[in-house]
Amino acid sequence: MSMIEVSDLKKIYLLGKVEVAALKGVSVRIDKGEFVGIMGPSGSGKSTLLHQLGLLDKPSEGHILIDGTDVSQLDDEERTRFRLLHLGYVFQDYALVSELNVMENVAIPAIMQGRPLPECYAAAARVLEKVGLGKRLDHLVYELSGGEQQRVSIARALVNTPSIVFADEPCANLDTENSLTVLELFRAVNRELKQTIVMVSHEPWHMEYFDRIIFIRDGVLDMERIQREGMGTGSPR
Amino acid sequence: MHNGGYGVSLYLAVRAIKRGNRGTLALTILIIALVVVLMNFLAMIIGGVVTLYNQQMVDFQYGHVAIEPKDKETSIANANQLVRQLQRIPGVTGVTAHVSTGTTITNTKNGKFQTKSLTAFDPVDESEVTQYQRKIKEGDYLSKGDTDQILIGSLLAGNEDESQDKMPSLGGVKVGDRVTVAYSNGVVKNYRVKGIFETDGVLIDSSAFITRTEMDTVMHTEGTATEILVRGTLSDAAGTLKYTIMDYGVEEKVKTWNEKGKGILGDAIASFQLLNNIMTFVSLVVASVVVFIVTYINIINRKKQIGILKAIGIRKQVIVGSYLFQVLFLCTCGIITGVLILNLISTGLSINQLRFPMGYITPVIDYSRLAMSIVLLYAVAVVSGYIPARQATNEEILDAMRG
Numbered sequence: 001m002s003m004i005e006v007s008d009l010k011k012i013y014l015l016g017k018v019e020v021a022a023l024k025g026v027s028v029r030i031d032k033g034e035f036v037g038i039m040g041p042s043g044s045g046k047s048t049l050l051h052q053l054g055l056l057d058k059p060s061e062g063h064i065l066i067d068g069t070d071v072s073q074l075d076d077e078e079r080t081r082f083r084l085l086h087l088g089y090v091f092q093d094y095a096l097v098s099e100l101n102v103m104e105n106v107a108i109p110a111i112m113q114g115r116p117l118p119e120c121y122a123a124a125a126r127v128l129e130k131v132g133l134g135k136r137l138d139h140l141v142y143e144l145s146g147g148e149q150q151r152v153s154i155a156r157a158l159v160n161t162p163s164i165v166f167a168d169e170p171c172a173n174l175d176t177e178n179s180l181t182v183l184e185l186f187r188a189v190n191r192e193l194k195q196t197i198v199m200v201s202h203e204p205w206h207m208e209y210f211d212r213i214i215f216i217r218d219g220v221l222d223m224e225r226i227q228r229e230g231m232g233t234g235s236p237r
Numbered sequence: 238m239h240n241g242g243y244g245v246s247l248y249l250a251v252r253a254i255k256r257g258n259r260g261t262l263a264l265t266i267l268i269i270a271l272v273v274v275l276m277n278f279l280a281m282i283i284g285g286v287v288t289l290y291n292q293q294m295v296d297f298q299y300g301h302v303a304i305e306p307k308d309k310e311t312s313i314a315n316a317n318q319l320v321r322q323l324q325r326i327p328g329v330t331g332v333t334a335h336v337s338t339g340t341t342i343t344n345t346k347n348g349k350f351q352t353k354s355l356t357a358f359d360p361v362d363e364s365e366v367t368q369y370q371r372k373i374k375e376g377d378y379l380s381k382g383d384t385d386q387i388l389i390g391s392l393l394a395g396n397e398d399e400s401q402d403k404m405p406s407l408g409g410v411k412v413g414d415r416v417t418v419a420y421s422n423g424v425v426k427n428y429r430v431k432g433i434f435e436t437d438g439v440l441i442d443s444s445a446f447i448t449r450t451e452m453d454t455v456m457h458t459e460g461t462a463t464e465i466l467v468r469g470t471l472s473d474a475a476g477t478l479k480y481t482i483m484d485y486g487v488e489e490k491v492k493t494w495n496e497k498g499k500g501i502l503g504d505a506i507a508s509f510q511l512l513n514n515i516m517t518f519v520s521l522v523v524a525s526v527v528v529f530i531v532t533y534i535n536i537i538n539r540k541k542q543i544g545i546l547k548a549i550g551i552r553k554q555v556i557v558g559s560y561l562f563q564v565l566f567l568c569t570c571g572i573i574t575g576v577l578i579l580n581l582i583s584t585g586l587s588i589n590q591l592r593f594p595m596g597y598i599t600p601v602i603d604y605s606r607l608a609m610s611i612v613l614l615y616a617v618a619v620v621s622g623y624i625p626a627r628q629a630t631n632e633e634i635l636d637a638m639r640g
Binding site for chain 2: 057081087095099108109156
């Protein structure tokens with residue numbers, strides 16, 4: 001069952017007076033419950049693609065359908081609401097709010113939904129327990145290691161049980177051990193909760209964690225590789 | 238705003254304040270506090286001056302209501318009858334008739350003289366209207382039958398050392414000394430100084446008084462008055478008392494103490510108020526610039542954080558709201574601190590009073606003006622906080638996240 005359907009996606013940036021095409025017409029489908037990796041060399045457009053799929057940026061052309069909703073038609077307010085209710089994010093530099101402690105950082109998307117505070121904290125504590133930080137709820141961000149901060153970030157992405165989690169090179173700032181922890185965590189979430197995950201990476205050894213890999217080169221879909229049986233029903237158009 | 242709107246703003250603001258930079262917070266609160274002080278300090282001093290001046294006008298110069306001769310007349314002819322009539326009016330607690338005349342008073346000891354208006358009153362009637370009886374610095378107050386005694390103000394009495402005088406004086410007159418008074422009708426009389434009074438008011442303390450009995454003998458002013466002063470129950474009710482007196486058929490000019498005194502300090506107070514308004518305006522500009530800069534720097538430092546919040550689905554209005562809550566908190570703390578400082582200054586200046594020409598003043602905080610300045614401060618702070626917050630939240634998510 002399709003979770004994301006992208007057709008002829010283009011993104012053109014204006015650098016001064018020069019137009020730079022970061023995506024030159026990408027079409028892709030990602031199924032529900034898939035753990036998809038987007039890979040490619042630096043400057044290939046993999047992060048740009050993720051930003052368009054995650055509604056963090058607006059494409060110049062093309063359509064994106066997420067869980068049946070044509071998100072290209074949404075206005076700013078609706079996109080914000082959509083991100084809150086349906087999407088979760090994990091960024092390369094963790095992107096935590098320094099003035100909030102661990103539990104508050106994780107709870108904030110739930111609080112924004114208008115859920116009662118005790119319920120939000122309970123949900124946050126549950127997810128933090130799952131990522132192995134159940135004993136660090138009251139710690140501030142600067143008291144955590146990089147790996148721990150990234151796990152907080154993953155917990156925040158999961159707290160609202162989103163339809164899709166987008167991860168933009170989440171291991172780029174981590175050592176191998178912490179990277180392994182993060183990837184294992186993603187795999188566990190994907191398998192246990194059937195969580196759809198779309199992750200950008202440039203590390204070849206990450207490939208074994210993905211169900212399917214979409215390779216991007218120079219803003220176009222280069223190739224696809226299905227890693228696991230029964231996965232990767234999506235195909236480039 | 239749907240559920241989780243302003244609540245989330247408050248949630249974020251509380252934590253930003255709690256875990257933000259304490260030094261910046263304290264400094265900003267202090268600046269806003271000083272702005273509150275600046276906006277109200279001069280008004281507080283002016284308030285003290287006005288209160289003291291008003292009190293002195295009532296207590297020593299005009300009572301609550303002053304009755305003057307009709308136009309083109311120099312004195313009130315039927316003064317005794319009018320005094321009796323006024324005494325019967327409800328709300329009147331004292332009536333005194335004055336006769337004033339131009340004189341030259343000379344200190345017989347050193348020959349120094351001053352040209353002054355000498356006023357005569359009935360000491361008993363006078364004590365029910367003015368407060369001279371309570372302000373005797375040396376000697377005694379006048380008695381009803383005194384004929385060769387004079388009461389003079391401390392500044393008119395002066396000092397033997399001229400350099401200590403605040404205004405031209407008789408060069409150090411003491412109780413028991415003798416002064417010569419030359420009247421406008423040519424009579425020259427010698428008086429013993431019975432008492433010296435001191436009210437701290439420059440105009441008041443340079444005057445001199447004798448009894449009506451003495452004045453009537455010298456100037457033949459029996460039954461007349463150059464002014465009649467009336468005391469009621471409250472200074473604020475002087476207007477009502479004036480119209481009550483007029484309703485009783487008094488045909489002379491009836492003026493409240495306020496109307497009488499307006500001209501003397503009125504212009505000075507108007508100038509002070511203008512300065513005060515300029516100061517208030519400048520203070521407001523300072524406050525708005527400070528809040529703008531503080532919010533702007535705050536936002537520049539947290540631009541990435543704003544991007545993150547937007548990315549995870551926090552609405553722009555909620556983020557702007559959190560900055561506005563922070564601004565309101567800073568303002569509230571600054572205002573409370575400012576009001577405390579203002580009260581401390583006021584208390585300090587009540588203990589170590591400032592001396593003005595009309596005496597020592599006790600600062601009076603004008604709470605209506607203070608309330609107005611607080612409202613204005615909140616208004617400029619909210620606008621100055623809103624603009625940079627709005628600008629930052631309008632930025633694209635990815636641009637903001639890059640910092």
